Amino acid sequence: MEGIRKKNAISKSKLVFMVLLAVLLLIQLVRPQKNTKASPAGKAFVDTFKVGKQVDAILAASCYDCHSNNTNYPWYSEIQPMAWLMDKHVKDGKEKLNFDELPSYGPRKLNSKFTQIIKQIEQNKMPLTSYLWMHEGARLSMDDKKLLIDYFNSLTDNE
Numbered sequence: 819m820e821g822i823r824k825k826n827a828i829s830k831s832k833l834v835f836m837v838l839l840a841v842l843l844l845i846q847l848v849r850p851q852k853n854t855k856a857s858p859a860g861k862a863f864v865d866t867f868k869v870g871k872q873v874d875a876i877l878a879a880s881c882y883d884c885h886s887n888n889t890n891y892p893w894y895s896e897i898q899p900m901a902w903l904m905d906k907h908v909k910d911g912k913e914k915l916n917f918d919e920l921p922s923y924g925p926r927k928l929n930s931k932f933t934q935i936i937k938q939i940e941q942n943k944m945p946l947t948s949y950l951w952m953h954e955g956a957r958l959s960m961d962d963k964k965l966l967i968d969y970f971n972s973l974t975d976n977e
């Protein structure tokens with residue numbers, strides 16, 4: 819009796835494992851569309867606002883992946899459910915702020931976006947913590963923060 823019960827227990831866990839494996843394989847087939855465009859991320863913004871090299875480099879390392887029309891996808895973005903999580907961050911991020919769209923905004927909307935950016939950086943809310951786990955280089959140093967805040971302050975009219 820003992821032996822039989824044990825055997826059953828093993829085959830049940832085997833079944834669960836196989837079902838999980840099948841689900842994991844199946845979800846690989848459903849892929850979100852990638853956020854990529856021919857023109858480099860942030861180019862329109864950099865050209866319009868005469869952004870310096872240093873500021874552009876920081877934004878490229880820390881912000882453009884979720885706030886532009888061009889995400890730089892890492893290898894694990896090919897694997898579900900990572901691709902979905904990333905897709906959600908990019909969609910939500912772009913909805914709030916898209917550097918590639920800033921040049922088409924009027925002065926009022928621009929001012930509000932720049933003020934939001936300053937606030938997010940000052941409050942250490944961006945880049946998202948989950949992004950920093952896999953992108954150590956995206957972490958803003960004190961110098962990076964100061965550069966960005968000074969730059970965006972120079973674009974706003976609320977001194």
Ligand code: HEC
Nearest residue numbers: 880881883884907910911914915934935938944945946949
């Ligand atoms: C991993 C993706 C990701 C990265 C990288 C990222 N953001 Fe975001 N950002 C989001 C998401 C998602 C939202 C919307 C949800 C939220 O506010 O938490 C958002 C919202 C914002 C907002 C709007 C906040 C508001 O008031 O509603 C600003 C401004 C912003 N981000 C600035 C930045 C800046 C500046 C950087 C770089 C220093 C950056 N983000 C990096 C994903 C990201």
